Each structure stands twice: as structure tokens, then as C-alpha cells.
Amino acid sequence: MLLEARGLVKHFGAMTATSSVSLAVKSGEVHAVIGPNGAGKTTLLAQLSGELTPDEGAVFFEGRAITSLSVPRRAALGIGRVYQLTSIFPDYTVIENMLLAHYSTSGHSFRFLRGFGADAGARTHSLEVLDQVGLVERASVAARALSHGEQRQLELAMMLALRPKLLLLDEPTAGMGIEETERVVGLLSRLKGEVAMLLVEHDMDAVFELADRVTVLVYGRVIAEGGVDAIRRDPDVRRAYLGDEESGE
């Protein structure tokens, strides 16, 4: 197992946001977490990335307990995090954003004299990754000037520059138009197999296109877990979640 969570519990005051949740992600697998609003998906993701510490339970990465490790430490082990709200460096250009990601994997940054963009190898690698996500032409544009979809692409590119083993994706297509959604889903499906993903997503078409396995979360509790087809047929899931979608159409 690449990532394994066992019996995670998280309370916020009287509310239980996560109620003994266990899940496992294999290497190269895409595992989706779905559930209605307020099901505790983002809270769960935050416990896996290290932003929140669970009250009970443990998280393992490649067999090693990481429950008490900080976000930077987990990132260094190979866990990349893509936030629900776009999280980039707006004042920097696209290539500068990429270089910051790139340098985080190559030693410390207490380097005070040499110019930031002077490393040709880092530049080349960054441009390659930008090419992969289709942003290479925008390399010298300030990140704040990108469209919302492009900013999400940049964020993904930054995560890929880290060469992570696992990507934690919190609604990567949130707030995107149809065309942008297709581009991001296409990009993620090309990455499938290279990097494992834990995907929190509202767009059911995207989930069923990308995921190998699905965990369904309702009120912080796992109500179903299994392959895509099994989840699609599961009567509890249909009632709790998918049914709403269909009747709402």
C-alpha cells in the first residue's frame, strides 16, 4: 500500500467531521472520495496531507507511520497537495512559480547570491512540465493574470515538478468551464498510472472517468467503498448521493 489511513476520527467541538474512516491507495491507483457537501471530504484530505492531526487513528505512507509529520515533511516524502481554492504565487510569473516548486526538491534554499533563474537545468525541467500541462506559452506571464483554469493547470504543474508518488486533489475542476474541465480531466487521465491520486471531486463524470476505486463519505462516515461499477450500482449510494444528482438534473 502506498497510502493507508486506519480508523481516523476528527472532532470539531461537538461535531464529528471524520468518524473512523479507513481507506487505502495503491501505487499508481486513482482513488476518488465522493459525498455530499459537508460530508467531511476536505477534512479527511487535510488529515492525510498533515494540515490537521486526527484525534484518533493513524496514517501510513509506504508502510511508515506519518500521522504526526508536518506538511513540509510529508511533501518531502512524496505527497503533493492540490487545494480546493487555487493556491499559487500570484506576484510571480508562471516559470518562477515552477522554479519554486522545482527547487523545493533540490536541497535547502539558503542561497543568497546566485540569481534565482540562473540554473539552466531547473529552467529546462520546469518548461518540460509546463509543456506537459499545456502552459508553456504562458511561461513569462504573471500568475495573477492567468485565467482560473490556467491557474489550476499551473498548480498541477507545480505539483508534478515535485515528482510526487501521490497527489491529493481537492476538487481540481471546481469553478471551471466545460472546456477547462475537459482539459484538466484529460491531463489527469494522462498522468494515471504514473502517479497515484486521491481525488475529491463533485463532477461525477470526472470521477467515473478517472477513478479505479471510490469511497463514499456521508456525515464523516464511509457508507460504501469499491470499484467504480460497484459504486454506481450500490443502492445506498444511489439513495444518499447519486440519486440526488439524477433527480436534480
Added chain:
Amino acid sequence: MKRPLPILLFGLLLLVPLCGEVFYTRLFSRIMIHAIFAISLDLMLGYGGMVSFGHAAFFGAGAYTVGILSLHGVSSALIVWPAAVGVAALLALPIGALSLRTSGAYFIMITLAFAQIVYYFAFGLESCGGSDGMRLATRNTVGGWAGLAGHTVYYHVVWGCLLAVFLGCRRLVGSRFGFVIGGIRQNEARMGSLGYAPFGYKLTCFVIAASIAGLAGALIANEALYVSPSFLHWTQSGHVLVMVILGGMGTLLGPILGAMALLLTEEVLSSFTEHWMIVLGPSLIVVVLYARRGLISLLPGRREARADAS
């Protein structure tokens, strides 16, 4: 070079002593010293996003190092000035390590609190004259040479220090470290998820800024030939904060312009009326309202090239 503004500014500053009036030479020495102080604050404020209201602590620590060493007969600038930088850095290490555990308004308050502690410490320092401060007999010497006593010579030394600080900081903010600091300012959570541990970088930035403020303190003590607790007072921290915001945060030229504008305006206004603050306050508000990015945004060729690149 594609940057004519710094060259023009430093060139013009070289002309000041040629007017032959000691008053102006000394005034502009003070302005340049405050410019060094303001640049050091801007490293934290504009580049690192750390709003410190206690930067005077390090300025004063530099000045008091000059005073205390002179009591012990140490007068060589080659020893005293590095010592002032070192004392400021050593003081900044624990203050920064504790303050940086907080952020936002708490950071402002805790840096202010630490600066007040240092202020009252100096206040009670009887060997340095307590609340009155102390006079210095002479300026520091260089290898036995007392030439710094001449105001024109001293002016050029200060000019050289400002140039060195300006070029050094330009190098620093363009380095990998500089970009990491800027990244932390813009999005600390993202830096964490990239694998950077922000604390060490912020603390290093804090200590570098404090060291440069310590140099400015050593220079002001030599300029004024006295040290007093007023160098450490919280109004001093506010004063330099105004210089940075007035001139333009997140630039290196901005703090120089801010120091120049504020000190010159104070000088001119106070020659007309003793109630000069009544005029200065509203005019600062006008500048902040109409030039949000500071005076530097009013200069030609400085239109946010980056944001408009698309």
C-alpha cells in the same frame, strides 16, 4: 544597465556635498542612514510580509554598541561597526524566534513589546547616561585615522554603505532565498505543501534585516555623536515604517525615496511652523490614498511591468 533610476539617484546624492553647506551634507547623511534603516525594514515588510513594529530595537542596539564600546576605549570602525551588526543580529535571533511563532496583528504587538523591553533596558543603563543618553567624544577611526570626523568624508562613507546595502539587497531579493521569502509572503500554506519549512527562512530574513538596521544604528551614532534611548523608542519604529510605506514597499528604491521625502518634508515644514505635524499627517494620508504603491509608483517607467505582462 536598463535601470537608470538607481544610477541617477546615487549620482545626484554624490553632488550634495558640493554645495559646500555643512547643514545639507549632514542632513543628507542622516537621510541616507535612515534609507539604510528603511531598506532593512522593507526586506521584512515588503519582501517577507512581516510587519514589525519593533525595528528600532536593532537600530538602537547598533547605536548603543558604538556608545558602550567607546566607554571602553574601542574606537576603530573596523571593530565597532561589525560589532554593531553582530549585536543586532544576536538580539534578533531570540526576538525573531519567539515573535515568528505568531503572525498578523500578534506579530506587530509582540515585536513592539520586545522593542519596548530593549528601550527600557537602555533607559536604565546608567553607564550610558540613562534617559539622557550619552555624548560621544569623536567619531570612530579607521586604522588610527580620524578622517571620519570631517562631515564630507563621513558623508561619502555613508553613501558607500547605502550603495553596498542597496546592491547587496538587490542581489539577495533576486536569489533563491529571496524568491522563497517572497513565496512565503504570498502563500505560506503553499510553500509548506511544496516542502519548504517557512520558519527558518523567515527567521533568517528577520536576522538579516536586523543586522542591516544595526549598521544604520552605528552610522547614526557616529553622525549625531550621541546615543540616547530615543533611538529605540517605538515612534522610531513607526517613523521608519512610514518611510517604507510612503516610498513603496517591496522595492529597494522606494525606502530610499521615502526616507528622503519624509525627512526633507519634516525639515522644511518645521522651519515654517512648530505645528508642522498638522500639515505632515494629512499630506501622508493624501500620498497613501493617491499613490498606493508609494512614491516610486509616480516615477516614469515604473508601471507594474509584471502584472501587465499578458
